[in-house]
Amino acid sequence: MAEDPETFIHEVTERLRTLHIQFSGAMWQSATTGTEQAAQREKDTKAELMRFWADKQLYETAKELHETSTTDDPLQRRTLKRIYLSSSKAQQDEATIEAITNLETEAQRCFYNFRALVDGKSISDNEVENILRTSRDSAVVRQVWEASKRIGEEVADHVRELAHLRNKSARAQGFRDHFQRSLVLNEIEEAHLAALFTELEKASRKPFLRLKKRIDRIRAEHFSIDAADLRPWHYGDRFFQRAPELSKVPLDPYFADRDPVELALETYDGMDIDVRGILDRSDLYPREGKDQHAFCIDIDREGDVRTLNNLEPSHRWTSILLHELGHAVYDEHIDPKLPWILRTPPHPLSTEAIALLMQTQTYDHTWLSSVLGIKDDEAARLSSAAVEQQRAQRLVFTRWALVMTDFERALYADPDRDLDTLWWDLVEKYQALQRPENRSAPDWAAKYHIALTPVYYHSYEIGHLVTSQLQAFLIGQMGARLGQPEVGQWLIENYFRPGASQDWASHVESVTGEALNPKYFVDTIQ
Ligand SMILES: [Zn+2]
Numbered sequence: 001m002a003e004d005p006e007t008f009i010h011e012v013t014e015r016l017r018t019l020h021i022q023f024s025g026a027m028w029q030s031a032t033t034g035t036e037q038a039a040q041r042e043k044d045t046k047a048e049l050m051r052f053w054a055d056k057q058l059y060e061t062a063k064e065l066h067e068t069s070t071t072d073d074p075l076q077r078r079t080l081k082r083i084y085l086s087s088s089k090a091q092q093d094e095a096t097i098e099a100i101t102n103l104e105t106e107a108q109r110c111f112y113n114f115r116a117l118v119d120g121k122s123i124s125d126n127e128v129e130n131i132l133r134t135s136r137d138s139a140v141v142r143q144v145w146e147a148s149k150r151i152g153e154e155v156a157d158h159v160r161e162l163a164h165l166r167n168k169s170a171r172a173q174g175f176r177d178h179f180q181r182s183l184v185l186n187e188i189e190e191a192h193l194a195a196l197f198t199e200l201e202k203a204s205r206k207p208f209l210r211l212k213k214r215i216d217r218i219r220a221e222h223f224s225i226d227a228a229d230l231r232p233w234h235y236g237d238r239f240f241q242r243a244p245e246l247s248k249v250p251l252d253p254y255f256a257d258r259d260p261v262e263l264a265l266e267t268y269d270g271m272d273i274d275v276r277g278i279l280d281r282s283d284l285y286p287r288e289g290k291d292q293h294a295f296c297i298d299i300d301r302e303g304d305v306r307t308l309n310n311l312e313p314s315h316r317w318t319s320i321l322l323h324e325l326g327h328a329v330y331d332e333h334i335d336p337k338l339p340w341i342l343r344t345p346p347h348p349l350s351t352e353a354i355a356l357l358m359q360t361q362t363y364d365h366t367w368l369s370s371v372l373g374i375k376d377d378e379a380a381r382l383s384s385a386a387v388e389q390q391r392a393q394r395l396v397f398t399r400w401a402l403v404m405t406d407f408e409r410a411l412y413a414d415p416d417r418d419l420d421t422l423w424w425d426l427v428e429k430y431q432a433l434q435r436p437e438n439r440s441a442p443d444w445a446a447k448y449h450i451a452l453t454p455v456y457y458h459s460y461e462i463g464h465l466v467t468s469q470l471q472a473f474l475i476g477q478m479g480a481r482l483g484q485p486e487v488g489q490w491l492i493e494n495y496f497r498p499g500a501s502q503d504w505a506s507h508v509e510s511v512t513g514e515a516l517n518p519k520y521f522v523d524t525i526q
Pocket of ligand 1: 323327352355
């Protein structure tokens with residue numbers, strides 16, 4: 001590898017671009033066809049990408065150039081840093097790579113194949129969630145909830161071993177543990193995160209406890225039991241990460257004969273952002289053998305941005321389409337003149353914040369009346385109920401994110417400690433749930449992210465904070481509503497175009513004129 005920064009960046013870019021386009025094409029093929037051949041190709045191209053970043057020579061050159069760079073070209077400095085961070089995350093010796101890959105593959109296989117067994121019948125995650133949300137029978141929800149936790153027993157040992165292995169390679173690089181390494185290499189300062197989450201805990205405690213009382217009343221009535229007898233299986237999902245319905249907001253009837261694509265076009269046209277090209281390249285409707293979720297992918301960072309959806313005329317799928325198009329318009333409007341390596345959002349949380357922002361429009365009074373055509377007074381009523389549900393959702397999710405983040409910090413500090421007890425201590429502390437009597441099981445390991453998307457959960461929460469800060473800026477500083485042309489243009493120029501030329505925190509600061517400030521989010525949950 002060359003020592004001259006410009007040549008080095010050029011060489012890395014050329015190889016990376018090829019591997020990236022190969023992988024993203026293969027991923028798209030696999031998600032849209034579901035064939036075994038396509039899945040194999042996705043796996044192979046992903047492995048090639050991983051091997052590229054794991055290369056020790058590449059890492060050492062990147063580290064040296066990043067640390068010794070004296071250039072006054074900020075884009076070159078930033079590009080070197082991005083290469084250094086990406087290769088640093090991938091540094092592990094051959095044996096560790098193999099051990100981690102095997103354990104992760106095995107854990108993933110367990111999660112994919114796991115079906116809760118209820119009365120000898122196996123049921124899918126969707127069915128589990130449906131029963132927990134709708135059943136009025138305590139015995140049934142308890143049985144289903146307990147059955148859904150068995151996956152924890154299957155993977156707990158794998159997760160502990162993974163934590164040891166991840167720690168081992170983190171320590172080889174001089175980090176305290178994997179928790180710290182992950183934060184540092186994703187440009188999140190550990191002390192800042194801790195202070196931020198302490199502040200969120202304090203600010204959310206009282207409003208959450210008030211909300212929780214109300215939820216307890218609703219759930220106790222729903223099950224015809226005493227509130228004192230409520231246990232974690234009574235809250236409508238496996239982890240109490242979503243707020244149960246506070247009152248029925250009947251939005252779906254209004255979407256029953258409306259094409260989500262037309263609604264999305266109208267929404268984005270209103271902001272003067274043309275999404276026709278993206279929609280043309282996208283795979284929009286359900287089909288046999290196709291991935292049942294939704295995502296957005298930037299195939300080449302040269303304009304080929306696509307989304308995958310499974311649209312049907314409903315509120316849910318309209319809001320998902322607005323969400324995915326939020327990711328897509330961001331990717332599409334990153335300055336094409338930036339170095340290829342910087343043609344991406346600075347951090348996943350930066351693009352998630354935009355997707356969340358776009359998605360909130362379906363709850364907006366003006367959107368409901370102007371795009372959906374609901375009569376004004378009715379739109380106001382629907383919107384205020386929806387906004388109340390959103391507030392509850394933010395509170396419930398924040399308390400859940402506190403559990404996840406504290407737990408992961410403790411897991412990597414000591415993977416062998418009594419994690420079963422710690423998990424329920426945190427759930428009681430933050431979510432105010434009553435732990436089940438005499439339960440001794442690795443319920444923490446039943447959460448997919450702990451095994452397979454480690455040290456990432458805090459990003460979702462920070463994404464919400466950025467969304468609120470942007471919303472406050474738009475209303476306060478620009479006096480503008482989201483669905484207006486000047487807002488679209490402002491987002492493109494200020495938020496999208498800079499790509500990854502800054503780290504995510506500096507980006508928030510230069511866009512809104514203020515460093516990340518949880519106040520705006522906190523204001524929405526009081
Ligand atoms: Zn998203």
